[in-house]
Amino acid sequence: MGCELTKLASGSNGSNSKSNNVPSLDACGPPPTDARLPLTAKQKYTMVASWKGISRAMETTGITMFIKLFEEHADLLNMFSKFRELKTKEEQATSEELQEHANKVMNTLDEGIRGLDDLDTFFEFIHQVGASHRRIPGFKQEYFWRIEEPFLTAVSTTLGDRYTQNVEGIYKLTIKFIIETLVAGYEASANNNVDSGGAGGGSSGGGGAGGGAGGGSGTGAATSRAS
Known part of the structure; x- marks a missing residue:
């Protein structure tokens, strides 16, 4: 022993x-976790282990998340040219366009959560995803936060009985951390635009966008990508 x-x-x-x-x-x-991570080593282990259950149902979880998002914030549908006409839950649940976008967003979250062991890489990736949202017409910084509750609802639906009170608390800490990092990247890109006359923000967005905006996918990315 x-x-x-x-x-x-x-x-x-x-x-x-x-x-x-x-x-x-x-x-x-x-071993202690990186001081920048708002999770203990045990919480991080639980988060990564629990996420495996989500990774086996990415599309379903993503669709549930978006349906909840549009239910709570119907105005955001107008930011998506490919599925802004999907007014009912049934239409949204069967839309190939929405399924594709949901997958991109969930893959971005997946990459972020799997990157919690290397926070330098995590910050670089999520900052780039946040910055990429500067290119989305009409996007506002506060939209990132609108995905928080829909994400938690979707995770709870997918995990079922495995979504214990302890696990819920860990997911809340994790999604808040991810959204805060997206916002930081979004804000930093504005400063880069000022400092470099616009060039900085563009290039910053480009990198993360590949993984993230490659589907406008940040979390709150979630919220939007006008296509």
Whole structure:
């Protein structure tokens, strides 16, 4: 039982363990996470493990998310030329265009969540996705936040009984972290535009857009991509 430190400690008497500077047994726990991540090591492990259930039902989860989004914010439909005429849940649920877009958004979220082990790469990717929304006519920064509750509803629907109170809390922390990062990328692109006369924002958006906007896909990306 226990880690190697436990074995080392148990193999020496009390006085020797102090003199030999045996590390505290607390060190046996999971390694600390990056200080920038609002999750503990255990929470991150739970998040990644739980997400596997979502990754097996990406399209279904994405469609549920968008149906909930448009139910709560019908005005956002006008930002999507390909499916702005889908006024009913039935039409939205069977739309190939919406399914395609939902997949792109979910793939962006998937890449972000799988990137939580490498926050430098995570920030670069999500910032680029956020910046790419500068190219969407009529998009507003606050639209990113409109995807938060629809996302949580969709995840809850997909996971069912696995969506415990503890898991719910972890998903709330994670989606908030992702949206905050999208917003930061969106805001930074405005500063780049000012500093470089527009060139900065464009290139920044281009990179993340490939994975993200490649479907206008950021989370709140979700919210929009006028096509």
